[in-house]
Amino acid sequence: MLGAAQQGYERYLQLRRERAEPQAMLAAFSEFQLLCALREGPYGVSGVNERLEQRLNRQRAIALPAPLSLV
Numbered sequence: 001m002l003g004a005a006q007q008g009y010e011r012y013l014q015l016r017r018e019r020a021e022p023q024a025m026l027a028a029f030s031e032f033q034l035l036c037a038l039r040e041g042p043y044g045v046s047g048v049n050e051r052l053e054q055r056l057n058r059q060r061a062i063a064l065p066a067p068l069s070l071v
Helices: 002-008 010-017 022-030 045-058
Strands: none
Touching: 002 010, 002 045, 010 022
16 A cells, blocks of 8 residues: 555655656645545554655655754
8 A cells, every 4th residue: 555655646756856846746746645534543544644654754755854852
């Protein structure tokens, strides 16, 4: 499932790497949607989004923000 999601967003990710026009990136992002029957849990929206973000971060397709330090 995560591989299919990554493939679905590949055009958007490519345009993002190329620093394309915002309208082109928004159009590419809108071309693919992954629907989940649940909001929470490993197969819900939050779980799938988290795992997809981690996968893309590991592959250096995106960079996740560093955790905030509250010191």
